[in-house]
Amino acid sequence: MADPSSYRPKPGQIPDSPGVYKFRDEHGRVIYVGKAKSLRQRLSSYFQDLAGLHPRTRTMVTTAASVEWTVVSTEVEALQLEYSWIKEYDPRFNVKYRDDKSYPSLAVTLNEEFPRVQVMRGPKKKGVRYFGPYAHAWAIRETVDLMLRVFPVRTCSAGVFKRSAQIGRPCLLGYIGKCSAPCVGRVTPEEHRELAEEFCDFMAGRTGAYLRRLEQRMQEAAEEMEYERAARLRDDIEALRRAMEKNAVVLADATDADLIAVAEDELEAAVQIFHVRGGRVRGQRGWVTDKVEAVDTAGLVEHALQQLYGEESGDAVPKEVLVPALPEPPEPVAQWLAERRGARVDLRIPQRGDKKDLMATVQRNAQQALALHKTKRASDLTTRSRALEEIAEALGLDSAPLRVECFDISHLQGQDVVASMVVFEDGLARKSEYRRFQIRGFAGQDDVRSMHEVVSRRFRRYLQEKQKAGEWTEESAVQDDEAPDAPGAPDTHRDDDGRPKRFAYPPQLVVVDGGKPQVAAAQRALDELGVTDVAVCGLAKRLEEVWLPHEDDPVVLPRTSEGLYLLQRVRDEAHRFAIAYQRSKRTRTLKASPLDAVPGLGETRKQALLKHFGSVKRLRAATVEQICETPGIGRKTAETVAAALAAAAPPAPAVNTATGEIMDDVEE
Known part of the structure; x- marks a missing residue:
């Protein structure tokens, strides 16, 4: 690994002008190409403290051994030269779009x-x-x-x-x-x-004018009593209309536009393009790419534009290009497109109307393409096995974690705090094992304490069921001399109705959504319960770093690691499951609010009360004088609200008399 300071240009050596730069490795191969409005500012940003760089940028600058640049006159020239060099050198750290299939x-x-x-x-x-x-x-x-x-x-x-x-x-x-x-x-x-x-x-x-011309010729032939020619023209018109019907009309007849949408996660991005000509969708294509460089949506759009129009000119570049985010700055890209077309090109984000609706359709196609790509990748047995082996090696486990459980916390400004537990076995989601938790009391004040409570509750239940299974085994061995796995012996991992017990099987690895504090909380929960055979790690979303207990520095898996991809899928699924549960609870709360029963209280004053107090619970604990402080609420209304809330006090939660635990675990 090279030290970036060893090849950093001297102060004042880099010009303050537009240009294109290349990073080369120790063998002289170009590994990254970029452009900049100011070469001095852009290149200086690469030679700061490594801890402040994005992990992908950090990998690139430590792989490089030298940097060189070429000064150009304008940003448009820089854009053109960058595209030419990317095509020529195929740098490994630049985003490379690849077709998700070969389109004819x-x-x-x-x-x-x-x-x-x-x-x-x-x-x-x-x-x-x-x-x-x-x-x-x-x-x-x-x-x-x-x-x-x-x-x-x-x-x-x-x-x-x-x-x-x-x-x-x-x-x-x-x-x-x-x-x-x-x-x-x-x-x-x-x-x-x-x-x-x-x-x-x-x-x-350009269909309308041609069809009108054919219809006129057909009328002329009919007037001249050349009925055979008129019939042939009639059939020609019908054939052209059938051909036009094969393309859906989505925009006005004169609209020529390309719509580009991007769906992305931390590691990959999918791009979908709809080609609209004459108001009809004339074609569709898509790409999937690894995000090998630190790039946002605007950067992905700029790369997609280069890929689409780098070799095109004339009518192949439409009048309008609609995108989800504009490149920064947008003017050079728009000028570059105009030069390729030979006329002005409108590069913009659709804000309303049919074009915005069609962009939403393109966006859904991009999301489906990314999901399909991930599904294909996850369904490969060899890939899943490699991912589990990589995780075991990175975390120092004795064997591959065949069962992985991931926990995530979700809430809305401290209210309706919930948690999710998702289970992956052999690299695939086991949805029948998913669990959801409600968090009440002090734990909802922060994610760390909530994580400690949820992990404690999960493994406390596991230890209870394990103890029950051990008691049955010992008792049956004395009285019936029957082994636990003998024919007719009850399944200690199943309830009386045959369903699997909630927490009967322990994981080999617990993953938490978060960084060092959340990992420490989960490990502390296991230590307090005496669970020593379960590994713990956390995946921080911002930089995709893997944190381990009692470690000051994270484990950074390579961006191409299948292990990182699997951990990300597990974390994202836990996040999705938690969000879905939290939203359902919020919906039920809004639909069944005690304020609905207050006579004469309209929607505006309900919202004012909730905004002032933050929750129904705090409103119920408030005095009449405190309620009167809400804008728009008089004393008579305040007394009515206080009386209605007192009459509709919530029932106390059910408690397990044996353990003192609130019975609020919920299955999907």
Whole structure:
């Protein structure tokens, strides 16, 4: 690991101007490329105290052995040079988008003497006009089959075209009128190119004018009593309309826009793009990437724009590009897009109307793509085994933790404090084992004390059930001389109704959502109960650091670690489960508020009372004079509120007489 101070440029050596910089490793390979409005400010930020750097940035600067830069005139030039260097060097610490699958596109080879319509995959070629991408190749072929009736453009391969020209006889499409047969000279190269360009114009969204022109020609043919030509034009119009129906109308007819949405977590991000031309969705595509550098949503959007339009020009860049967050600053990116298009490009965040609604749809697609990617990754047995082994190695465990339990605390400003416990066995969620807890009393004042209470309650129940199982085993051995696992022996891990007992099985690893304080609280709870065979760790969300008890420094797993990915999934599931429970409790509280029974008390004054006191519990404990201090509440209303709350006092919670424990554990 290199020391960044060993290759730090001397003071005043870095220019204060726009530019692009490269970090190289000890072998001279470029490992990171970046751009900056001010090279001096940006590069200086990399050479601060390592403890203040993002973990991914820290890894990059300690891997590098040198840094160099190139000064440019404007930020737009910096953007262009950054894209060129990323394509050339493929740096390992830059975000790399990869297609989550290979999408086919409809291509028109305008670079050939006789342009051809075909399905194409892979990198784009110069001189070829592309439409899409589409979700399926068969969707392209269906569209082309309808369009060839009106635009009989060549679709055959070079070999078939050459063979037909040699024998002087067209292929089947030429005989049935779905090809103009340029191979045998039925049309000139100029006429065939004009057909191909009209095909491209129609696919690009300029449909209305062409349809009106065909309808006018149909009317003229009918007036001239050329009914066969009029019927053919009628069928052509119908075919084009059927082709148009295959693309949903989502925006106004003249709208040409690309909508980009991003779904991300700490380690990965998914990007989805909808291509809208002429108000219709003409294509869709998506990428999934590892977040190998410290990058926010705006940075991901900028990388996506570079990926989308780096090789494009002209009409391939739409009039509008709608994004969830603007790059910082947005002006250079907008100018770069305008230069590629040759006209102004509106780069913005949709705020209202149909475009905002469509952006929400694109966002849902991005979230589903990320979830699908994670599901595929989690379902692989080899990957899960490697993840458990990595966790065992990082935490110093004797064996892989086949059962992992994770705890999380959730509340709303100290009210309705709840906790969740989720269970993963062999790397997969075991939802039947999930548990939820209510936190009452002093523990709700902070997450640390709440974590201590929840872990204590979980393992206290485990020890109780373990003790019951031991008592049955000893008693049965004396009276019946029957082993616990003998036929007919009761299952000590199941209730009378056959359901698994709540806390019968101990985990090998307890994960808490939080850092050093939460980990210490969980470990203290286990120590107080005498549980010594369960490991504890915490996952801090901000930097994805793994904390261990009695350790001053965290364990930082590599960003590519499957173990870190599994711990993150466990933590996120516990957070989701806790949030869902907390929201359900809050909803029930709001729906069944005691204030609803107060006569003459409207919604506005209810909200005023809750805002002033913070909760119904504090309001119930307040005097009439204190209630009168609430804006809009008079003494008569205050007396009515106090009387109604006194009459609707909540029942005392049920208590286990054997243990003194509040019976408030809830199953999902």
